[in-house]
Amino acid sequence: MPGEHPGGGLSAATDGAFTAILRETYSAEAPGLVRYFRHRMRDDEDANDLMQEAFARLAAHMRTKMLVHPASYLQRIARNLLVDRMRSARSAEATRGPALDEVPELGTAPEQSFGIERQDVMRLYKAAVDGLPDQTRQVFLMHRVENLTYREIGEKLGIAVPTVQYHLGRALARIAQALDD
CATH class of the missing domain: 1.10.1740 (Rna Polymerase Sigma Factor; Chain: A)
Structure with a gap:
């Protein structure tokens, strides 16, 4: 190296x-x-x-x-x-199970709150991805959904690998910001 x-x-x-x-x-x-x-x-x-x-x-x-x-x-x-x-x-x-003082009330299932939280996060995530600029979103989806390498994405879109890296970094930063807010 x-x-x-x-x-x-x-x-x-x-x-x-x-x-x-x-x-x-x-x-x-x-x-x-x-x-x-x-x-x-x-x-x-x-x-x-x-x-x-x-x-x-x-x-x-x-x-x-x-x-x-x-x-x-x-x-x-x-x-x-x-x-x-x-x-x-x-x-x-x-x-180990919950401690006696941590037993949830019978009317509230913790799985329900996890499900609601997961739905909220997924809604924010989808909105953040949908809000990305076209090429940035395309690079992100090709990498995360289609599991393409930077080189494969670059070849398909006709852009250099550093440009692919830039768009992916930009997408991750914007998605992280949306989830953080």
Whole structure:
């Protein structure tokens, strides 16, 4: 890999660029990421822990491959962490059952609120995707729905791979913003 020493690891120049990109991404994205987690988790401590975990995973990935749009990759990591956290919480609750003081009232099924919340998120997600500029939406759907690679999308649309990456990053940022609002 360019920028690596023969024995492995980043060269001093590449390591400096890596640190600068990571520091810049942290400054720009960390506050929004904490708000994103806090809004969904309702817990400041968990929000900070998840933000740190997201940046740790981003840094680990960037040690092996420099990213053109680290913020987009970071948003994907954040969503995956949130999904993992919710799955593990549901799994833990299912195995141990709720505490006596946490037993829901008989008239309110928690599944109903999850269903309503899921519908709200899907409505916001669909509206955000529908609101994307035409080419950005097309790139996003080709990548996420049709599972095409950047190169395949570029060939089909007659655009360069960096342009595909730009549109995908733009789509992810707008969708994340819509869900965050």
